[in-house]
Amino acid sequence: MTTGSPAAPESASRLRERAAAALTAARIRTAGLTDAVTDEELVAQHSPLMSPLVWDLAHIGNQEELWLLRRVAGRESMRPEIEPLYDAFQHPRAERPKLPLLGPAEARRYASEVRGRVFDLLESTPLEGSTLLDDGFAFGMIAQHEQQHDETMLITHQLRRGAPVLTAPDPDGPYDPSLAAEVLVPGGPFTMGTSAEPWSLDNERPSHVRDTAPFWIDTVPVTNAAYLAFIADGGYRDPRWWAAPGWEQIREHSIEAPLFWHQEAGQWLRRRFGVIEPVPDEEPVLHVSWYEADAYARWAGRRLPTETEWEKAARYDPATGRSTRYPWGDADPTPAHANLGQRHLRPARAGSYPAGASPLGVRQLIGDVWEWTSSDFLPYPGFRPFPYREYSEVFFGPEHKVLRGGSFAVDPVACRGTFRNWDLPVRRQIFAGFRTARDL
Numbered sequence: 001m002t003t004g005s006p007a008a009p010e011s012a013s014r015l016r017e018r019a020a021a022a023l024t025a026a027r028i029r030t031a032g033l034t035d036a037v038t039d040e041e042l043v044a045q046h047s048p049l050m051s052p053l054v055w056d057l058a059h060i061g062n063q064e065e066l067w068l069l070r071r072v073a074g075r076e077s078m079r080p081e082i083e084p085l086y087d088a089f090q091h092p093r094a095e096r097p098k099l100p101l102l103g104p105a106e107a108r109r110y111a112s113e114v115r116g117r118v119f120d121l122l123e124s125t126p127l128e129g130s131t132l133l134d135d136g137f138a139f140g141m142i143a144q145h146e147q148q149h150d151e152t153m154l155i156t157h158q159l160r161r162g163a164p165v166l167t168a169p170d171p172d173g174p175y176d177p178s179l180a181a182e183v184l185v186p187g188g189p190f191t192m193g194t195s196a197e198p199w200s201l202d203n204e205r206p207s208h209v210r211d212t213a214p215f216w217i218d219t220v221p222v223t224n225a226a227y228l229a230f231i232a233d234g235g236y237r238d239p240r241w242w243a244a245p246g247w248e249q250i251r252e253h254s255i256e257a258p259l260f261w262h263q264e265a266g267q268w269l270r271r272r273f274g275v276i277e278p279v280p281d282e283e284p285v286l287h288v289s290w291y292e293a294d295a296y297a298r299w300a301g302r303r304l305p306t307e308t309e310w311e312k313a314a315r316y317d318p319a320t321g322r323s324t325r326y327p328w329g330d331a332d333p334t335p336a337h338a339n340l341g342q343r344h345l346r347p348a349r350a351g352s353y354p355a356g357a358s359p360l361g362v363r364q365l366i367g368d369v370w371e372w373t374s375s376d377f378l379p380y381p382g383f384r385p386f387p388y389r390e391y392s393e394v395f396f397g398p399e400h401k402v403l404r405g406g407s408f409a410v411d412p413v414a415c416r417g418t419f420r421n422w423d424l425p426v427r428r429q430i431f432a433g434f435r436t437a438r439d440l
């Protein structure tokens, strides 16, 4: 898609092609992540934090059946007896391995049977006439849902013990090691959120004007080298830097470094998809909780950016006064713009992706690492739940912090300048890092 906001409507055949391509790309990734391990490993629970991979597989098919075949096409359930097993709200992750889940072969067969019927539906159904069908929204929502589970499954792979089974080339694009440390973002109004992006989700809507004071923001995400200085300075032993629940968490679990790090003979190593390797200095730090990000920022005499500041740094073009879809403009992401789509299984070095810079020169806002912001996950003014309350509304409140920008694990279909993610501030296994900000 090349349309910005305001978007010119796409032809129905172009929309069908785009929806089919997005669904196919998601399925290829799902297959790659689930075919990489044995059936025993598919049904095993690699961490109480995660579902067995075989649950994700059938859940992907079940949500696709629910929204496209039942809600859009009005059909009967294909397997009514399995519906409750794959409802994420009925069964927390920890108890999913005990459910009578479909086995690997059956789960694959079910998901592909649903997909066959969905492709038939996509050929024949008009892509207009209801809020679910307009612009192919429901098909786009389901492609995003599958890609989000592909990210979740990649987290399961990261938590999995044993020999590595996933490989990908390292990022090797151009990189500038000596950029200015921070960028000044001017104060004043800008447009946040979207009403025009056809496959945007309810929590990104509607677009509205917000004002900010001028502020400084890091040009690149905080690196491992910078974070190591915080560790070396005793950051994990000094309660001054920590919000009270974060201090409690690190004491209770003896946390003294990002998740998956350990020290051997004075050197910091990390485990990444089964490989033990030295922590690379130039890479954005990964697998830190919101509390760790917040503590680092205080130690550095700075703070996390608000969600509003993050989006302004990412989308506001001072030359036109307009907010673009991405930092580089309105064009869809290419491999030159950002580290997305599991092409690489790690962030690129800080200072990479010159073509992805914002007009003000901020780098790597999209891709590489999710970025914690200081903001609670709250509705925008004029928010309307769509297509169901459980998509976003039930998560609004101070218990969830907003993350922005996507990681190397996120597909472009589920990543935009307006895209909002949220999680608990204690969460560490997600592909999250951060950048810092300060007032002028």
Ligand SMILES: [Fe+2]
Pocket (backbone or CB within 6 Å): 059, 063, 088, 145, 149
């Ligand atoms: Fe889901």
